[in-house]
Amino acid sequence: MDSRDWIRDGMRAVGGGVVALPLALANLFLLVLFAVSLALTPVLGLGLLLVPLVTRLIRFRADLSRRIAAGWRVPIARPYRPRPERAVLGGIRHYRWIVTDPATWRDVAWLLPGGLAGLALGVLTLALPLYGVEGILLIPLWISLGVEGYGYGVIWPIETVGEGFLSLPQGAVILAIGVALAPYLRRGDALINRLFLAPTRAAELRLRVSQLTVTRADTVDAQAAELRRIERDLHDGAQARLVSLGMTIGLAEAILDADPAAARELLAEARDSSSAALVELRHLVRGIHPPVLAERGLEGAVRALAMALPMPATVTAAVPGRLDTPVESAAYFAVAEALANATRHSGATGLTVDLWHTGDTLLLRVGDDGKGGADPAGGTGLRGIERRLAAFDGTMSLSSPPGGPTVVTMELPCALSSPRTSPSSGTG
């Protein structure tokens, strides 16, 4: 970190300290509000409406702390249960959803200690820098105005003007220390908040289950649709051609002696028909699992893909091994889809593809120098990539400002198997 980052972080932390004080007070206010709304539940059922409303405020406040914590590299996930169907605000179902969610009570339990810790750490964050500023700005002012019985830092009380000016370097040092410490205090605050606001193990597992249910359903749907497509293609394509091929050969056999010339013509036709069937099968196989992917792995297949594009594409790859076949296939089709999108819509004159593997993550990036403005909600292509990757806990992000450039970044958690042995080739 160079000194500019250091100062920027420090100033951001001091700013965070300023914000922390009203937020801490808000915690105390929300706690009172919650107690009152709960107490009002028996009275005309007012709580049915008030408790969910106050909980909404508390969750908003907790989310704020989660976001602030993320800014200090302390990510905190949201633990709340999804809202059940047909739960309307003011209804008993909605009320039950709120009060039976343990996360609601953990939030409430957080309000007081979180508020007090926020207050204490906020004051601490501000105290040193403020004292430093006082030494730099105010002490010389007091001295010149002749105020007496005052001291600063190690000099107490200040008796001469000369001693008074010694507050300047002291103040500067104290300010620097205060600014340097502030980020650590903010991080400490974030860690305390995480104790309360992060999902418990049980809540984490529940969230994971609901996420897996969704992606599994998507995957199963996609697989079933894919199988139906393959079945239809085989049925109407290669299978039908082989039937007609058999018929043509049978006919040729029947008339071989009577009319050899016509038989030869039929045989030539049969040969054409067999190559047409092969062309169809080849296209079908390419869509299921491209042979070059099986033979060369992700890097080779992407290079082969890049060679066939109508515009130059630079492929940079650092994937020293083979991936699991399903992951490899998902990664390949995601890159292929992103490249297809770029060639179709971006108006780009050049493309870049970067593949690399760090830790347990495969990163794929497809960039173009086109006109930008791509919208993931606009087409099925980018949504398809997202779904494909989600089955493996992968993610996709898109940066496409109007005027370009567009960059699609995809991440897939996965391990590498044995390093490959086949040689690498140049750029495509």
Next chain:
Amino acid sequence: MRVVIAEDLALLRDGLIRILEAYDFEVAAAVDNGPSLLPSLLEHRPDVAVVDVRLPPTFTDEGLQGAIAARQKIPGMPVLVLSQHVEPLYARELLTDRAGGVGYLLKDRVANVAQFVDAVRRVAAGGTAMDPEVVSQLLARHQPPLAALTAREREVLALIAEGRSNAAIATKLFVGEKAVSKHISSIFTKLGLPPSDDDHRRVLAVLAYLDV
């Protein structure tokens, strides 16, 4: 002419042996797996090898790797590579040593026996035989070195890459042979190919085409 065949599917291996023997080739060896390909090629030193890209035990590109390795040991050993699918990437890898005597065809092409045998002979003689499918995939790309060529010259170059003779190109394009040689010398000039024997220049032109 002596030939070594590498193909793992018995049906296709027998078919290849039958076809080649019918056209007076002598099949020195027919192997069905990757590891025995290179030793067999080094032992028999055939006039041409006909090799399937995908072979056991890994079923990846062992045949291609074996063929490339053999050409490193015996420079310019003619190899005709067969596959169920073609990739310009593989064509480029086969051609990078610039020694010629390289073919790369879809297995479908074997069905047209006369043309297939012709391709084997051409490769054995040091020429090239690129599958039209490779060529058409390359046509879709952007290729700066070929920007100077006219549309007709590109057509001619594509046919050279497939390994056609001047006469065959002339027939295919419905022009005279003289016109074809005029196009070809213009292509050689535009691609900056040094004067040498015609066969070698044709190989170099194909390499330029493949952007090697």
